[in-house]
Amino acid sequence: MLPRILVVDDDHYTRTLFKRLLGKSAELSLAADGAEARRLFAAGDFNLVLMDQRLPGENGIDLTREFRVQRPKVVTILMTGFADVRDAVAAVREGLFDYLTKPFDDLDALEAVIGKALELDAAYREIDGLRTRLATELCVPEAIGRSAAMERLLDQVRQVAGLDTTVLLEGESGTGKDVVARLLHAWSVRSAKPFLEVNCGGLPESLLESLLFGHEKGAFTGAAQASPGYFERAHGGNLFLDEIADMSPKLQSSLLHVLQSHQFTRIGSTQPRNTDFRLICATNRQLSGEVQAGRFREDLFYRINVVALRVPALRERQGDIILLAAHFLDFFNTKFGKSCGPFTAAAVHLLETSPWPGNVRQLKHCIERAVALHVGGPIDTAHLFAAGESVADTRFVAAPGGETALRYQDARADFERDFFRRLLDAAGGNISEAARLSGIPRQNLYVRIKRWGIVTD
Ligand SMILES: Nc1ncnc2c1ncn2[C@@H]1O[C@H](COP(=O)(O)OP(=O)(O)OP(=O)(O)O)[C@@H](O)[C@H]1O
Ligand SMILES: [Mg+2]
Structure with missing residues (x-):
């Protein structure tokens, strides 16, 4: 495929020169x-x-700056007269690839600079492709963000990933705690071993207990087979307990015991087993506040609060918004086979100034919807938010106290999808077992599992 080159010059002679020079070797657009x-x-x-x-x-x-907001990695060569060379040099420092002075007297040199620029573009595209492949194949998530707050966080993540200490992740909903937990795993010496994740808020106590500790055959009615729990399966790897603040007092005390002794016992057994996992916990509340309110054990708090990392809200790192938006735009264009974008200047402004109470998750949904509903071409403000709707009242609504909450219907849908997925996981994909564990009649369960598109094997 020929490289696509855009030449922007008001001088007719220059445009003709490029047509002659590149007309056959490139797909040329002239403005x-x-x-x-x-x-x-x-x-x-x-x-x-x-x-x-x-x-x-x-x-x-x-104009180049404007283009780079829309596509940060576009490779640009500035063409400049001798009088403006100082500005051009400053622009190159800002990240432009190179500049050429007009008139062009050495056409070979001109072609060489263009060749190098195209190589750089090819390298960028290859890196992007590899990153996507790495992220999907190795499940190493990509943490987009170059703001000072995000760089600081990623530095801390790099530092503690290799240490075997427990890490507590605090941050509002949708800020990327899951992403950080996966990075902690990917960058740790345990990365070749399992990474297991449990949402402590999404399951009834008995189910969560069985999921974590595992059980022996016949441990309770219907336990037809022995099943190892997450404490066992995470051996050698990382165990991620999400929404740790929601764990019941009883389970808090059993978890503390496991952390202190590195031992656990399957339900229905008296045989203690050794386990060695690194624990990562996350919460969107302030855990110290939960301790003060008497809802979280103080001793467990000190045990897991060894290294605490705070994942900043999106509004605290405004500089990341367009980077993330561009990343999600690429992602959903690929996913839906579309070519939407770039964002218009007004859309960029709206994205940057919106408060995003639902953080990165909300931004991702917003771009997904825009791409899904759009035929293609530039994305303007109207594509981002439907008429009469604003960022504050899309999926997320601000709850009293500035905390964010999902709308009830959405929250319930999210919860159900998550619940049934985890339920089936706990039941090893067996619907009868899932029915027994949850107390939901088999037929009802089947309907819901189909509704949420959960695959059983
Ligand atoms: N820095 C980032 N780069 C790329 N994608 C991100 C980033 N942060 C978050 N995301 C994406 O945003 C969505 C929400 O992130 P995530 O699930 O990690 O949030 P969370 O803090 O765990 O939220 P909750 O408290 O609701 O569990 C995910 O789809 C995630 O992939
Ligand atoms: Mg999460």
């Missing part, structure tokens, strides 16, 4: 002014942009 350039840029995925510095009524460097 004589900013408006034409914006239209072409929005419609095409260019490998390279050659931008004149002085355009009618505007500055090529500003």
Whole structure:
């Protein structure tokens, strides 16, 4: 496939020169002014942009900045007259690939610079492809974010990932605690061993207990087979207990015992077994507050609060919003086989200034919906939020105290989907066993599992 190159220059001679020079080796688009350039840029995925510095009524460097907000990795060469070289040098420092001075007297040198720029674009695209493959195949999540707050967090994650200490992740809902937990696993020496995740808020006490401790055959009515629990299966790896604040007092005390002794006993057995896992916990409440309110054991709190990492809310790292939005745009374009984007300047502004009470999850849903409902082309404000709707009242509504909560219907749907998935997991995919564990009649259970598209094998 020929590389796609956009040349933006008001000078007819320059455009003709590029047509002659690159007409056969590239798919060339030519723009004589900013408006034409914006239209072409929005419609095409260019490998390279050659931008004149002085355009009618505007500055090529500003236009380049605008393009880079929409596609941060677009490779650009600035074309400049001798008089403007200082600005061009500053622009290169800002991240532009290179600049060329006009008039072009050495066409070989010109072709060489263009060749190098295209190589850089190919390298960027290859890295992106590899990252996506790595993320999907090895389940190493990608943590997007270059804000100071996010860089600091990732530094801390790198530092503690290799240590065998318990880590407590605190942060609002949707900020990326799951992502960080997976990174802690991926970057630890235990990464080749299991990473197991349990949501302590989503299951009744007895089910959670059975999931964690496992049981022997005949331990309770219907326990037809012995089943190892997560304490056992996570041996050598990392165990992630999400929403730890929701754990019942009884289970809090059994967990403390396991952490202190590195031993546990399957339900229905008296035989203690050794286990060695690193514990990662997460909560969207303040665990110290739960301790003060008497809802969380103080001794367990001190045992798991060895290293506490706070995952910042999206509104505290505004600089990451467009990066994340661009990442989700790529992701859903690929997923739905569409080519939506880039974001218009107004859409960028709206994304950046919205409060995002549901954090990254809300932003992801917003982009998913925009791509799903859009035929293709630039994404404007109207595609992001439906008429009359604003960011504050989409899926998430702010609850008293600034905390965020899901709308009841959405929360229930999320809970049910999650609950049935975990229930089936606990029952080893066996519907009769799941019916027994949950007390839901088999037929009803079957209908719900089908409704939520949960696969049984
Ligand atoms: N830095 C990030 N880069 C890329 N994707 C992210 C990032 N942070 C979060 N996400 C995505 O946003 C969504 C929500 O993140 P996640 O599930 O980790 O939040 P959470 O803090 O665990 O929320 P909750 O408290 O509700 O469990 C996920 O789909 C996740 O992949
Ligand atoms: Mg989570």
